[in-house]
Amino acid sequence: TSLTYEEAIMTLHDTYDPNNIFAKILKGEMPSIKVYEDDVALAFMDVFPQSEGHTLVIPKLVQARNLLDMPSDYLGQYMLKVQKVTRAVEKALTPDGLMVSQFNGAPAGQTVYHLHFHIIPRWEDKPLGRHAEGGMAKPEELEPIAEKIRAAL
Numbered sequence: 001t002s003l004t005y006e007e008a009i010m011t012l013h014d015t016y017d018p019n020n021i022f023a024k025i026l027k028g029e030m031p032s033i034k035v036y037e038d039d040v041a042l043a044f045m046d047v048f049p050q051s052e053g054h055t056l057v058i059p060k061l062v063q064a065r066n067l068l069d070m071p072s073d074y075l076g077q078y079m080l081k082v083q084k085v086t087r088a089v090e091k092a093l094t095p096d097g098l099m100v101s102q103f104n105g106a107p108a109g110q111t112v113y114h115l116h117f118h119i120i121p122r123w124e125d126k127p128l129g130r131h132a133e134g135g136m137a138k139p140e141e142l143e144p145i146a147e148k149i150r151a152a153l
């Protein structure tokens with residue numbers, strides 16, 4: 001990351017930027033490969049996947065940068081969607097394990113400041129790609145995986 005130390009520590013407590021990438025995806029101003037959407041959450045494929053099937057789940061209706069500023073009243077219904085999509089990823093891709101992770105602030109690994117949970121399928125024999133450092137996946141690679149997840153929902 002190119003942030004200075006002062007900028008990096010600020011990322012934990014700052015105001016919500018309504019033009020962050022995920023806000024643009026929610027508004028339809030940026031394309032994404034969606035797997036699930038309702039009035040609570042949107043799930044879509046991560047374009048820099050750390051493994052096959054790497055999916056992100058973001059809350060709608062809130063301007064939450066991270067778990068700390070997520071309104072508590074919205075958290076339960078959002079987490080149910082994280083679980084719903086995790087179950088679908090497992091059913092669709094039958095990994096040996098699944099990492100479900102979430103970062104708060106740049107020093108913890110956060111790069112996009114709209115709350116999101118990562119769902120990262122893991123296989124015994126496949127190493128994990130590095131966070132936010134892998135290559136960009138092509139839509140034609142992600143679409144068939146997304147279709148399997150949609151079918152499992």
Ligand code: 5GP
Pocket residue numbers: 021030032033044045046047048049102103109110111112113131132
């Ligand atoms: P964080 O580092 O904030 O926990 O996770 C942000 C995630 O968003 C990263 O895994 C990164 O690959 C992914 N990402 C960044 N930009 C985009 C984008 O424009 N579209 C999609 N689908 N994912 C993105």
